[in-house]
Amino acid sequence: MAELRPSGAPGPTAPPAPGPTAPPAFASLFPPGLHAIYGECRRLYPDQPNPLQVTAIVKYWLGGPDPLDYVSMYRNVGSPSANIPEHWHYISFGLSDLYGDSRVHEFTGTDGPSGFGFELTFRLKRETGESAPPTWPAELMQGLARYVFQSENTFCSGDHVSWHSPLDNSESRIQHMLLTEDPQMQPVQTPFGVVTFLQIVGVCTEELHAAQQWNGQGILELLRTVPIAGGPWLITDMRRGETIFEIDPHLQQERVDKGIETDGSNLSGVSAKCAWDDLSRPPEDDEDSRSICIGTQPRRLSGKDTEQIRETLRRGLEINSKPVLPPINPQRQNGLTHDRAPSRKDSLESDSSTAIIPHELIRTRQLESVHLKFNQESGALIPLCLRGGNKNNSKLRQQ
Numbered sequence: 001m002a003e004l005r006p007s008g009a010p011g012p013t014a015p016p017a018p019g020p021t022a023p024p025a026f027a028s029l030f031p032p033g034l035h036a037i038y039g040e041c042r043r044l045y046p047d048q049p050n051p052l053q054v055t056a057i058v059k060y061w062l063g064g065p066d067p068l069d070y071v072s073m074y075r076n077v078g079s080p081s082a083n084i085p086e087h088w089h090y091i092s093f094g095l096s097d098l099y100g101d102s103r104v105h106e107f108t109g110t111d112g113p114s115g116f117g118f119e120l121t122f123r124l125k126r127e128t129g130e131s132a133p134p135t136w137p138a139e140l141m142q143g144l145a146r147y148v149f150q151s152e153n154t155f156c157s158g159d160h161v162s163w164h165s166p167l168d169n170s171e172s173r174i175q176h177m178l179l180t181e182d183p184q185m186q187p188v189q190t191p192f193g194v195v196t197f198l199q200i201v202g203v204c205t206e207e208l209h210a211a212q213q214w215n216g217q218g219i220l221e222l223l224r225t226v227p228i229a230g231g232p233w234l235i236t237d238m239r240r241g242e243t244i245f246e247i248d249p250h251l252q253q254e255r256v257d258k259g260i261e262t263d264g265s266n267l268s269g270v271s272a273k274c275a276w277d278d279l280s281r282p283p284e285d286d287e288d289s290r291s292i293c294i295g296t297q298p299r300r301l302s303g304k305d306t307e308q309i310r311e312t313l314r315r316g317l318e319i320n321s322k323p324v325l326p327p328i329n330p331q332r333q334n335g336l337t338h339d340r341a342p343s344r345k346d347s348l349e350s351d352s353s354t355a356i357i358p359h360e361l362i363r364t365r366q367l368e369s370v371h372l373k374f375n376q377e378s379g380a381l382i383p384l385c386l387r388g389g390n391k392n393n394s395k396l397r398q399q
Contacts, residue, residue: 068094114193158216202236272378
């Protein structure tokens with residue numbers, strides 16, 4: 001649970017935001033990592049020393065659910081002459097090491113990344129007459145931060161996030177995200193390491209699929225060329241009703257399709273849920289998923305194959321109950337002689353082991369059929385992985 005307050009308002013968890021004019025007493029008490037990031041914010045927004053801020057009531061390091069201690073929200077006037085509209089600029093605090101005392105992140109030195117090495121930002125187009133920034137982007141950033149903390153997977157520029165829901169819980173077509181470097185925030189050297197700033201960019205489903213089939217950076221560059229789809233600073237407009245391919249149909253054929261043909265996809269991995277069943281084994285009951293039919297007949301082992309497996313297991317149990325290797329020469333340690341019991345590593349790596357391990361135990365058995373289950377997002381990407389793998393194999397054969 002979070003609360004909204006000016007960052008300069010007094011409270012039990014955070015003193016007034018520091019800056020070039022902050023009193024020395026506040027600067028000395030302020031967490032150094034937080035102070036360093038605030039300095040970069042004050043560089044961009046010197047006229048907004050106390051922006052509105054969403055703060056976690058119970059901090060993550062005290063058992064709270066929100067990993068981000070704070071999300072500051074600034075009003076950016078943009079630049080109409082450069083097709084940059086006025087917008088709200090959100091900046092997170094908590095993915096990097098703010099405190100340096102291991103309450104959240106382990107200190108690894110000043111030369112490496114601070115905490116996870118980055119903070120999140122988000123630029124939301126300001127609606128006409130809007131006097132205060134919406135707070136839903138702060139919860140969106142908390143959700144991404146929870147994923148990072150729980151999985152320990154970090155984000156990089158060009159990554160995509162499949163959200164499958166309007167980012168603001170409306171009827172918007174903006175239902176997914178790409179990540180890129182913030183166009184204004186510069187990397188910050190803190191006492192606990194370096195912090196970079198990754199900006200969240202809201203995209204439509206068709207744009208996400210194009211990024212998966214080609215690459216995120218390519219789609220981001222296209223978004224920069226279309227002012228109403230992001231423009232130079234990639235500002236998210238939740239009211240955008242058309243994809244960049246509907247706005248400019250030539251982008252699909254001349255840029256994306258050509259890029260896929262020449263570059264392929266740079267998708268290196270996705271977070272997935274996967275389960276598998278061996279359809280070669282007889283089902284344990286009528287509801288066992290291994291009885292799933294391929295075509296019209298379920299795949300099962302024959303009686304002969306089943307008996308062969310049982311015999312192999314029986315032999316293996318008999319052999320494992322006896323010494324696998326001849327006695328090993330005693331080793332003398334600290335003046336005492338010890339006989340070291342043979343380990344499985346010894347039996348598999350010794351030169352003499354291959355002569356006494358039954359062939360059945362080292363033979364690789366090929367399963368006749370396996371039933372794989374993936375979550376929908378990952379399953380939809382399997383054809384792309386196979387197609388990309390075949391393309392890479394062709395390149396290797398040509399070389």
